[in-house]
Amino acid sequence: MDTRNIKYFIAVYEHLHFTKAAEELNISQPTLSQQIRILEAEFGTPLFDRIGKKVVATEAGHLLRQYGEKMLQAERDAKSAVKELLSGDRGTVRLAVLPSDLDFQLVPLFVQFKSKYPNIQLQVFSTIYVQDEVLNHNVDMGIGMKGPADKKLVQIPLGSEPYHLFVNSASELAARKEITLEELVQHTIVMYPKGYLGRDLVDKVFQDEGLELHTAMETSSATSLLQLVSAGVGATIQPKELLSQFPIRPDIISIPITGPRPVRHLELIYGADRFIGSSQRQLMNWLMDFFNNRFLNP
Structure with a gap:
């Protein structure tokens, strides 16, 4: 089992449609079906039930999706770690923030950050579902309302x-x-x-x-x-x-x-199992300083 087949599986899992998944992956539908059959043979159980044209994930499919996402994230983390080791202050940081904070608070900070670290690509996503975006590995970190303690997250109070x-x-x-x-x-x-x-x-x-x-x-x-x-x-x-x-x-x-x-109580969060590289760490430090100064010096 390699991560390529896991990517194929997750595409089918998300679309529940082999043709649409194949189009997203830019491969043929027969090739995709063959790779899913290889995975199913390796696990010894179906990952999808095929009822006519309808595709439904099995219990084994749900489990593989959960652990498969972790495998893909581990691969991304490994590549990021090596890339940053070779390139220094480079890389991409994906940040989720609440819409009002993005519109009225954080843009000046991002301008300063980009000026100091021009080689770091910053991607900022406006959402009220900050914790979900972090847990689903759609972003590297997020700033949102304080939530209940979660062992899958590192939660840093901001004020x-x-x-x-x-x-x-x-x-x-x-x-x-x-x-x-x-x-x-x-x-x-x-x-x-x-x-x-x-x-x-x-x-x-x-x-x-x-x-x-x-x-x-x-x-x-x-x-x-x-x-x-x-x-x-x-x-x-x-x-x-x-x-x-x-x-x-x-x-x-x-x-x-x-x-x-x-x-409202704000916190900075990221996945407890995530690799936090130098570019992410730089942004985290800037964000913590920004909020600490804001709340300590109203």
Whole structure:
């Protein structure tokens, strides 16, 4: 069994269609079928059930997918380690971050990083499913909300950040120095839809206080939420430092929430079984310094 056949198997597993998998791999369908039969003969059990034109993974297929991904990742890690040994500060780093942090916080950092390490290719992916992207080996590391301890991950705390109320400078609330959750339920609020990390975090704090947050409008983008605030549609509850790097909306004012309030805890994560090369390590150090400075010097 070699990793080439594992790649063939995973392509079929993901598509559950031999012709589509063959097209992705740029090989013929008969060649792909033959390689899968070789794997099945080696394991002594079918990896897929073929019911007419329908392909379904067997229990053995599910197991092989789990361990096969680890084999492919180990191969990638080995190649990365040798490549970096020979090339120095080179390589590719794949990073997953929350959309609002990418849009409003991290771009200046990435510009500085690229200036100092021009030979490192940085690929940044915006997603609310940071942990899943890391666990599925789609990225090398991620920055997201703190999750439960997971032995498959290395989880490095980056700090905590309270949520504030963002209001239009012409709003009746603009002169307030602080505001409570009880008062917020009386005002027009625009937020992310339910199911988004930031929305669920805010909702839980309200629920813990026996309150319910009602929204006038919902959108999945922090940029669009701020546009709604700027247009006077409503106020929004967002992380305190959302506009610290890009104060592009002087018409928006941030008001602290007093008493029980939403707080997000951020962490940097990567796979516990991953090889972390020099390029990844350089970016990790920059990210940890950035967040440490931000939270220690608000």
